[in-house]
Amino acid sequence: MESRNRTFENLPGDKRERVLAEATREFAEHGYHQASVNRMVQRLGIAKGSLFKYFGSKQGIFEYLFSQTVAEFKKPLKAIRDDESGDLFERIERTLLAGAEFVTAHPLVYGIYLKMVYQQGFPMRDTFLGEIRTASDKYLRTLVANAAATGQLRPDIDQGMAALHLDAVMDRFLQSCAVPALNPGGGDIPDRETTRTRARAVADFLRRGLGAHSANSEEHRCR
Amino acid sequence: MESRNRTFENLPGDKRERVLAEATREFAEHGYHQASVNRMVQRLGIAKGSLFKYFGSKQGIFEYLFSQTVAEFKKPLKAIRDDESGDLFERIERTLLAGAEFVTAHPLVYGIYLKMVYQQGFPMRDTFLGEIRTASDKYLRTLVANAAATGQLRPDIDQGMAALHLDAVMDRFLQSCAVPALNPGGGDIPDRETTRTRARAVADFLRRGLGAHSANSEEHRCR
Amino acid sequence: MESRNRTFENLPGDKRERVLAEATREFAEHGYHQASVNRMVQRLGIAKGSLFKYFGSKQGIFEYLFSQTVAEFKKPLKAIRDDESGDLFERIERTLLAGAEFVTAHPLVYGIYLKMVYQQGFPMRDTFLGEIRTASDKYLRTLVANAAATGQLRPDIDQGMAALHLDAVMDRFLQSCAVPALNPGGGDIPDRETTRTRARAVADFLRRGLGAHSANSEEHRCR
Amino acid sequence: MESRNRTFENLPGDKRERVLAEATREFAEHGYHQASVNRMVQRLGIAKGSLFKYFGSKQGIFEYLFSQTVAEFKKPLKAIRDDESGDLFERIERTLLAGAEFVTAHPLVYGIYLKMVYQQGFPMRDTFLGEIRTASDKYLRTLVANAAATGQLRPDIDQGMAALHLDAVMDRFLQSCAVPALNPGGGDIPDRETTRTRARAVADFLRRGLGAHSANSEEHRCR
DNA sequence: AATGAATGAGTCTTCATTCAT
């Protein structure tokens, strides 16, 4: 039944990585349907039959690839969720940095994710995206609920609405991190320091819009 | 010469609309490459040759469709840009409503736009997106510059940064309007009143983050 | 039945000529199958239906065109055949000049002829070519027989063989006249004087190979 | 990479030959554009994809076929060029025989060549024909120059003109050899002896027109 | 376990021809 992936997992580690890297590249460059198994095997220099032996089908390749990466993406977030130090917006800032790091390290996988979001016809699209969204929603709601309980949030704002705003702005932030790596010639890839500064600015913007009191503690004190 | 679109434009109005609607649907459902001219003509019940007579090529169909809609999208924005009544955030609110209206009326076209953003391989992608981005950027910068000149903006914020934030949040707002219509089962389509309320909330959020004084009307009245 | 060509022949003379010229050009440029009725009507600026009204079919266009021109080609040859002045090789020379004139005046039609010779799939190919070959053969045999009767031909040569040689060399001569006009950039189009000189050279070459005595009267006299 | 022809060349020899024979037949019967890949695979009883795997494209099929044959055609000519025994006209005679042999063995390929000469739109037409013409021209000029140097040529004739005449007559000779095989019902295919006789006749004709002294062996012995 | 030749449904596109207006 699933003797397929067994075959793949018995492969020497470097070959396994080459295969995954090539597949990732192909899907990132062309999306799912436009990706070509022919090109993959040609570039890998292995037989077409082998790839099908490993994964069973084109869809199998994609699923293996994507699920693996989703798991990797979740790790740092779990750490942040469990470390309750700092207020909501500091944790958001840490989240942004973790996301930026992942997106910078795996721009292609992130590119696949973006394509998948706005494209039907990806295999398991609903499954994958649903999983991601549920996780993301749960994650943010946890943070928000925590913050609300300790009075860090403007009292007049709905928690769901707050989570939505967080999601919107964070999402956009990640995209801005990934775009330069995805579109060659789409601007310079920002260095770590720049990313850090931007993450802080975004967190401040959110604090100002959603935080209790007013925005950032020092500046807005009306004399 | 330009006999292609002549043929199409000489068609009876209702047939023309059926053709465009079907093509829109196909591209919205499958993206560009995966869209099938065969399916289009089959569903339309017309001969394959006819569609090619009208538009010359698959790409021709797409371009006709898209450019036509871009033009339509720009109209209400132009009106808002030229009507200078209200402060920046009220105009933003009007913009959001105009966008929401368009996106609700043409969810499929908007879906195509979203696919195009995150997918390479669309014909004329760079041309179309470039045009849209330039227009959007110019539009927002005009609004922001106007607001800054009359002291509506926090003085410590860069105008470019402000435009970026506006863009990010508005963009997400539009997506939230369109998603239910795009993904069947992705939630209920919001009615007009709900949309109006949300637009106001988003505008307020932006006012709080970017506006002069402080954020929402009561609090920031510093005494 | 043949109300078709009636329609065409009732057309104003200049329109008729434009139609024929355009059709000739199309067939000359692309051969029969690759010729496009679409292109013809587009360039002519008339309706597709009209052309089919005139000629019934693509094949009809071609046949009308070709048969008309064949008739025109035969005229000067008839004159030469009936004017018995001069020896065989002088008449050959006159024939070459007549051919050259036609070929220079109607290079496109000649181009069609050449394509037809080496290509199957032309409508009526066998009919047309058969007609032409029969005519050509009869024409040359008449000339040769005449010459043989008056002792102008080497006695050791077969009349059929002689006709073949005449045909070969004349054919090549015509091609050399037409090639520059057919292949743009294939060399300069020779002026009348040059053509005349060449025709004389070819005739002399033939006289030398086929004529009685030896070749040209003065030179080869072994003192 | 170059996996296309690898696939084809790895095929069992008899299948390879069947494929090439069928393709040759198709191109010979219909010319390039009118040739149908569909028909080829149908007659071969193989899948369409296979043919494209082998050659990449219709044009690829043609190029493979043609270039292979050109190479084969050149071989015997090279031998004649390097064997300097005999006078010019004897070598011409040998050339004619070699050509006749090839043309009789591969009438279809020769048919393709003839079509190509008079038809635009063949892929690589200019490349292929240019190559052939250059080779032919070089070949004949070598022979003619050689002959002139040893006084075998009429002194009053230009060497270029002589080469042209040789080319014209030889060309026609080859055509006369091939035509019966090409046009079913176009006459009987001549046997070897007949061909030999004809080649000698043509060579004599040329000797008479171009050779030093005078023409045929008896007469020109001037005394 | 690895190979790579074979498959065939599916892609976009062209074009001669017809016929209602």
Add this chain to the structure above:
DNA sequence: TATGAATGAAGACTCATTCAT
């Protein structure tokens, strides 16, 4: 008589998938 929209068979070509070696 002239028009030009409609037709659909046929064209070249792609590609995920299978299977004998």
